[in-house]
Amino acid sequence: MQLRVLMGDLGQTRVPCRLPGAVILEGSVGYTGTNRKEDVLAIQESLNSVVAALGGPGEPLKEDGIAGPRTQNAILRFQQHWVPYRDSKIEPDKATLRALNRAVGASLTAGIPAAAGPSAGGAVAAGPAPVGAPKAAKPPVLSDADKQAIMKAAIRHATVRSVLLPACYQAALSAVRVATRATAYAGRLPSPTVAREDPDRLKFLLVAKHFKLHEKDPGHARTGTQKIETMIRRMCITLVNRVGKPIPGVPPADDIFVSLWRTPQAVAGHPGYTWLGGLAERHRMLGTLHGGEVPGKLSPDYADRIYLTPEFDKSHDDYRSHVLVHELAHFIGDMQGGWTLDDLGYTYEARYRNNNSYQRLHNADAFASLVRESHFGTTLAAKGAQIAANLLGKGPNVHVAETPVLPPFPSGTKDPFAYPSGGV
């Protein structure tokens, strides 16, 4: 639901508070590695976040920035689970590091057995064992609360995959149909006499309501409906292409949804979070990485996800779908032309009502609302938003029923609150 907490300053530092799974190394770590202290610390922290069943160290490593025998052994053990070679070393942008970043996400994800059995801490197999390496690490000790949280995350993940995402896809498809007809109608503007009888007019009005488009401003309406249609189509395509098939325990490489069993401190209280334009962010970053430049310490794998926290479980199903679409809206932005969908106001906030048309066109919650209403209708949408607001303790002032036909901007004047980009 929230994003900017993680976006921080997009200048030099991309991640103000680095979360596990975001590691990009400057140098190598482990046996014969360069072992910069910061790099070693990052690896120790990440390894400690991996459950033993996925190659984690079992007994947590001391996070001291020193790549001693225990750390080297933990790397070796991790490699046995994930990569076809064993050199007790993690190098920048190589397979072990990619696997580690993914394993951290997987460990935080539902469905991982808590690695309580001895099998998880099995003997270290063949390979160049580091000098002085201790015996294989013991399995981790998870508290009952942790185990319960993992179980809940497993249920959440299964529910999202089997119930909520299919529902979101259907809803997004409905919104595509609405947006397509609205675009067709806007393309025929201005023609007010014919437009009144136009069968697509209601679709246009539905879109216009959420985005404050207006028949009297045909240029804006045309560009706006086209952009809305593009964005919602992109959501549908992403849902089809990127959800992937479930593999027990580990999310598939193309599964963009990750269910966390702990809420990261930086997003406390939020049901989900992602990166603005995360989909594009991944492609852009991969391109940059391949070009040999590392723009900050952020893993593409990390940007390329929508994370759902335990807070997600507290909401009503209708609102949970809303959250998924909302995050998806953030995620799909900015493929070309710098169009991202930010949080310029949530539907339960007064500032949402005060958003002007340009702001709505850049607001994730406006897209989530259109998708919801296109599929379920206004009454249910209003009810869902109300329930959501109450559950979040942010109710009861939910505003949904806007006047379908909005007054025009005064003729000949520009919208004084135009979004900084200057318009659609």
Ligand SMILES: [Zn+2]
């Ligand atoms: Zn958001």
